[in-house]
Amino acid sequence: MPSSTPEHAANLPDLVTPAPAGAAAQSSRWLAVFSLLGLVLLCLAWELWLAPLRPGGSWLVLKALPLCIPLAGLLKHRMYTYRWLSLLVWLYFIEGVVRAWGDAPPSRWCALAEIALCLLLFAACVMHIRGRQRAVAPAPAAAP
Known part of the structure; x- marks a missing residue:
């Protein structure tokens, strides 16, 4: 069983690292959330x-x-x-490329979106x- 020492805690950034407080971290978080919501809504509407x-929809809505x-x-900042998610999104990217290449214009526009x-x-x-990762990385040691 692993110990709960500070050295062990440094290897668990999801559980120990506090949520980033910088403006860049917050903006990237909200950009990810809104683009994910946009992708969900696009898949449903498409x-x-x-x-x-x-007519009436298809089973592809389950995607x-x-x-x-x-x-x-x-x-939750996990x-x-x-x-x-950065790996999963490439499956949807591939679907978009394939359907943008082969579908008719209404569907092609959705694929480009x-x-x-x-x-x-x-x-x-x-x-x-x-x-x-930059926030939890140790500072480089000064040269003697």
């Missing part, structure tokens, strides 16, 4: 009203469900959520992760 594959899971982690939101979400996650 498959239900804007350009569904069938919005995995995007709802990380929202709580983003709001570093792990930012990390795995999906690509933009995915890139925005990825950039926000990376900015937040880097900012948090």
Whole structure:
């Protein structure tokens, strides 16, 4: 069983590191939250009203469900959520690229919006992760 010493706590940034207080950390957090919400709303609107594959909507609307899971982690400043969301978002990016290349214009426009939101979400996650890592990194030792 691991001990609860300060050395051990330094290896657990999600549980120990306080939420970042800087303006850049807050802006990257809110950028991630709003781009994730935008991606969820776009997926719902795309498959239900804007350009569904069938009249009345399609089962592809279920692709919005995995995007709802990380929202709580983003709001709780969980570093792990930012990390795995930055990987998950590439699946939606790939879908957007494929559908932008092959679909007709109403769906193509939604695909281009999906690509933009995915890139925005990825950039926000990376900015937040880097900012948090810099905040907990030890200061370099001075040269003698």
